[in-house]
């Protein structure tokens with residue numbers, strides 16, 4: 001049992017001890033006021049017909065859609081019709097040789113090509129309000145491509161969420177310099193598909209949100225993940241956090257967990273290489 005769950009149970013038992021009506025009355029106590037927000041993005045959407053299962057998730061859960069994939073337009077449209085936030089999941093070059101898929105940004109592109117490819121991908125998904133990177137462990141470490149990307153996002157009024165596929169990513173600094181609202185992924189929820197692993201990751205996300213005020217988790221449209229989230233997300237408010245759409249998170253004046261990156265950007269006298 002996680003510490004968060006453990007603490008909440010303890011509170012319920014404690015309240016029950018002092019309540020004349022006992023535990024039954026304490027269970028009906030209102031949920032605590034939220035101490036933080038969790039934001040969940042399902043990315044890699046667009047290739048598999050089972051991706052449509054993600055439409056069963058609460059509408060606060062964001063979809064990030066791979067451009068030019070067979071189901072991209074259809075699922076972006078359906079998700080948007082549900083009132084759900086839609087993002088563009090933009091493929092970027094990785095250190096590994098794995099194919100990134102269509103519309104990928106690579107390190108051999110001129111800045112103009114980075115801009116053009118990004119613009120085309122945004123045009124293909126008109127509902128997208130922001131972008132996060134698909135793969136990108138090589139490209140997000142490179143200042144010039146990130147600068148070209150962020151200038152384009154600024155021109156199109158989009159925010160950026162760094163998926164953090166490498167600890168050497170300079171995407172956040174580049175976004176801050178270009179004036180693009182930015183935040184980062186804190187937890188990958190489903191690197192393993194068994195329920196106890198996913199529950200542990202969700203507990204981590206909740207703990208981070210309670211500590212910092214907000215936290216972002218990324219998951220994928222695996223049927224196991226969708227099933228797990230559908231049964232787990234209904235009870236997160238018991239642990240003092242609210243499930244919050246990414247659009248709402250990015251409207252907050254500052255996203256506290258990205259603060260350190262802001263400081264780094266301020267103190268850097270030359271552009272990171």
Ligand SMILES: [Zn+2]
Nearest residue numbers: 043044134135
């Ligand atoms: Zn991805």
